[in-house]
Amino acid sequence: MDDEERTYTNGEITVIWQPKECNHSRICFEKATGLPEVFDPKARPWINMNGATTAKIIAQVNKCPTNALSYFFNSEDDRDDTMKETDREPVKETIVQVMRNGPLIIYGNIKIKDADGIETRKTTGTAFCRCGSSKTNPYCDGTHYEVGFKE
Ligand code: FES
Secondary structure, three states, X not given: OOOOOEXXXXXXXXXXXXXXXOOOOOOOOOOOOOOOOOEOOOOOOOEOOOOOOHHHHHHHHOOOOOOOEEEEEOOHHHOOOOOOOOOOOOOOOOEEEEOOOOOEEEEXXXXXXXXXXXXXXXXXXXXXXXXXXXXXXXXXXXXXXXHOOOO
16 A cells, blocks of 8 residues: 555545554554444445544544544535534543554643654644654554564
């Protein structure tokens, strides 16, 4: 699969998937955390925009820890002000989640300082590498799949 951005629409919203940003956290399709009726990596296309309501799809897209998934309303008329745009509100409580055989995801409003003191702010979810193989340390880049990380 190439790294080209893909779009999927149900006529109301368009979901954008950026493969380069995806760290394969599995959050979008695992039964406990995801919406498998819409997100199924074994299906083609892997996003079925008819699998759930727009509100459910938006709620799931907003859980993406790396912003590989985002969306926009096709028309201002479709917009429901109770729904949040991809510019998400910061999570109020910081949550640290260990993904099986994958990254450590921190949900919340955090500031990351690199070794040179350069700061980056994250306000939604950030995936940190646990396998030690990421080429974008400290962030997960999905390499844990290639190296068969188990833990
Ligand atoms: S945990 Fe994902 S690249 Fe290391």
